[in-house]
Amino acid sequence: MLLDKIDAREAALTGEAEQTRAHIDELTARLRELDEAIDHLRITRKTLLSLADGESEAEPAAPPAAVPDHPAYQQILTIFADTGQPLRARDLCQALDLPIVSKNTENIRSKLKRLVSRGILIETEPGLFAQPRP
Template sequence: MNALDPDPGTWLLDRIDAHEKTLTSQIEQAHAQIEELTGRLRELDQDLDHLRITRKTLLVLATAPDPAPPPPPTPMVPDHPAYQQILTLMIGTGQPTRARDLCLALDLPLERKNIENTRAKLKRLVSLGVLVEIEPGLFAQPRP
């Protein structure tokens, strides 16, 4: 054997070391890929769970009966007796009424100030939601 020729045992050990380094590098890369894929798999599982929950919620909502709407608030009628008299007459007739006709029914003189005061009270009842103005100057009870 020549002094320049490498020792066959050393040569084989060097080859084994090189191969071991290559395999170790590949293993580290594979572990990194596994960690990345495991993280991605967790994200996909979570997204799938969210979709399943959404589907389940939508199916429950689709089969559930619609909740009843809350009842409309009861309008507050002013305490003044004139408002009570107007409402009593409106309920009694059950027909749309004008301020002039209410003045007659209330035995008020058909003077401009009485008609205008009655119209103002009717407009206030409209603004409170107690009555509706179905056309200018014609007032009625709201329909349910």
């Protein structure tokens, strides 16, 4: 009888612990989404400020028509223009203030590969991307 009560209490606590773990996983995913949204806003702010600085000096150049519409591509190209040197996906994650985790580097790498396929960037060696020289 006493062991039955202990078993029932253990089962109830185990169920509650599993629900709590699931809730923590949901909250962790939501926190990750919020952090990513904040990062995107910071990057957008940087991009807009750099574009505003460029407007006062000269007429801004229109982005090539082949650039995908997503703002991340413009941010990537802005970083390439600012650095003027070949970069790896990891370097871009750092420049974009993204955490250096495989999800982010693979996401950036796929965007870089898409830009290479459209002729906007070149891959000078495996994993190293640059703007083509005029």
